[in-house]
Amino acid sequence: MSIAPNQCTVFVQVWVDVNALAQGSTRGCYAVSNRSQQSSGEGSANLHTNVITSSNVCWTVLPIDPQYTGDFSITNVGAESGWEQPPAPVAGMPNVFTGKLTQSTVGGSVNSNIQFSFDGDNQITVTLPVTITPVTQ
Template sequence: MSIQPNQCTVFVQVWADVNSMKQGSTSGCYAVCNKSQDSTGEGTANLKTNVISGSNVCWTVVPIDPQFNGDFTITAVGAKSGWATPPAPVPGLSNTFTGKLETGTVGGTVDSNIQFSYNGGSESITVTLPVVITPVEA
């Protein structure tokens, strides 16, 4: 059973500049987290954030282009270890993954790199952005 986005307390969004990606550049991809007071690299392609163990986390990819009519699909989020419920796609939402963080299985940080694909018709680009989550106790 997948975790629904409305059950999450931590949201990681990737804002993707479609025009930059069309030119073959990933420099227009920016990761942000609603826990910005506990994050570094906010608004860059290298987000690191502290998340309370046991939290449900939601990842989404959002285009920075109001006229965008292509498709973003998250293909993977991080490693399988460090999660009570590993990151997985939300049925019906190709640009959304959710998972439940668990500190008991890892020491230190959890690889939460987000890999997504842009499909704009004849063009298809896959990007991996580094995202690191450090589990902390409440």
């Protein structure tokens, strides 16, 4: 069972320019975190953020275009290691994943790459690099 988004303290959002994506460009994908003071690459397609160990993390993919009525579906987030509860989909919300961070078993950063698909005229799958580093404070 996944963690409810309202139980998360860290939020990673990917804002997507649907028009750019439909034309095959991921340059319109912008990853941000509510821990912007502890992040680098904020607002780019390559986010690195420091997250306190044992935090619940929520990933969401959202369109920039308010008239877009299609769907985004997160298909995968990161690797299995580094998670007390690995990232998993939230029931009834295909564009949301949640997980609980633990100290990395490799002693460093945790691969949190987000892979999502876009339901346009043809299915497009995008993988954005996101890295989380567990910290104690």
